Amino acid sequence: MKEFTNNNLNIFLEQNIFNNDFSKFLYEVxxxxxxxxxxxxxxRKRRSITQKEIAERTGLSQQAVSRIEKYGNKPSLNNLLKYMYAIGININDLFGKKLN
Incomplete structure (x- = not known):
């Protein structure tokens, strides 16, 4: 079995995954x-808000807040919106005007 290095892994991904439009889309998402x-x-950190404060403002546990912040955990939209509200960001901040 061939061992992957960073270089040949990138080549493999380009040839087998990224050449597919849907795969590119999924990667971009x-x-x-x-x-x-x-x-x-x-x-959150810029605004000096702690995970504990987020938990108190949202009704989520501090562990749930920590999971939201960990890449790969895929928070629910509901929890993500609660998190955003707790730090003072609304959906328009993401898709419309820039953050202050």
Whole structure:
């Protein structure tokens, strides 16, 4: 069995996954999810809001808030909206005007 290095793994991905339009779309969605969570966490920290405060404001447990912030956990839309509300961001901030 061939061992993958970073270089030949990238080649494999390009030849077998990224050449498919739907696979590219799924990859881009995954990347957007990562960036969204990363930006929300950065904004929470910029506003000096703790995970505990998010939990208190949303009714979620602190563990649930931590899971929202971990990449790959796929929070529900409901929990994600609660998180956004707790840090003072609404949907227009994401899709319309820029954050302050």
């Amino acid at each position: 995954e990347d957007m999810e990562f960036q969204l969570i990363e930006n929300l966490v950065r904004e």
